[in-house]
Amino acid sequence: MATKIAETYFRIEIELNLPDQEGLEKSLDAIAANASRGLFNQQVEVVSFVTSGSIRGWVVAAGTMALAIEHYGGFRDGLDYLIRDARTFSDQIISTVQNSGVPESKILRTERRLGVPGRVKRLLVQLDELKSHGRDLSKAQYDAKIESVKRKTLAILGDTDDTQDRALIVEVLPSSVRSRLPSQLPKPRKDGDIRFAIRPEEFEPLPDGGARLIDSRNTHSIAADAFRYPAVPSDPVYALEYIPGGFKLRAK
Secondary structure: OOOOEEEEEEEEEEEEOHHHHHHHHHHHHHHHHHHHHOOOOOOOOEEEEEOOOOEEEEEEEEEEEHHHHHOOHHHHHHHHHHHHHHHHHHHHHHHHHOOOOEEEEEEEEEEEOOHHHHHHEEEEEEEEHHHHHHHHHOOHHHHHHHHHHHHHHHHHHHOOHHHHHHHHHHOOHHHHHOOOOOOOOOOOOOOOOOOHHHHHOOOOOOOOOEEEEOOOOOOOOOOHHHHOOOOOOOOOEEEEEEEEEEEEEEEE
């Protein structure tokens, strides 16, 4: 089991056919494997997704929050280091895309996403604000804030496969939130099932274990077996090179 600890998104105004789309996914897997080395205090798994037609790409790194937090000693410090590494990881992916030879005008958007650690960090900030200013709120206002934290916590737990990570998240919550959590928390997928929790943000899970892009203009879907972590080489260091009609991977 694993937790999504980083995600990179980019959109490029270039058309790709299906074979070139699949080739770009494999190239991004190799680049992401290199980008992740020395980060996250562990060897993470990487998986890439690219839509056909005008390119929308996602590169996801998955691992265990608990390993990093244990290494750095405290939950909050470990969380900050994970978030720093997630930014570094995305910076390398985005830089590779930007330096591939794609005309700058064709790169419409890039995003650094911080995965579950980023969501937990935002939750803790909300709790800190509530602790500092809770006395200024009416009981109804305070209860509404706590209920908001509860909903966000359940959503995070529902997207966290690793049991150690789930336990850590619950442990750092104040008793005012823990006491409101249901006795039956959202369950992670069992070993052997598709790890739907690492799907990109824009995708919704399908009953067969695959996922579908949540976009009325695009019916792109990902088969269940695409969520198996690919085996990618860590050497040599790779660069992405754009050529008219597609991309190719080359060793630096």
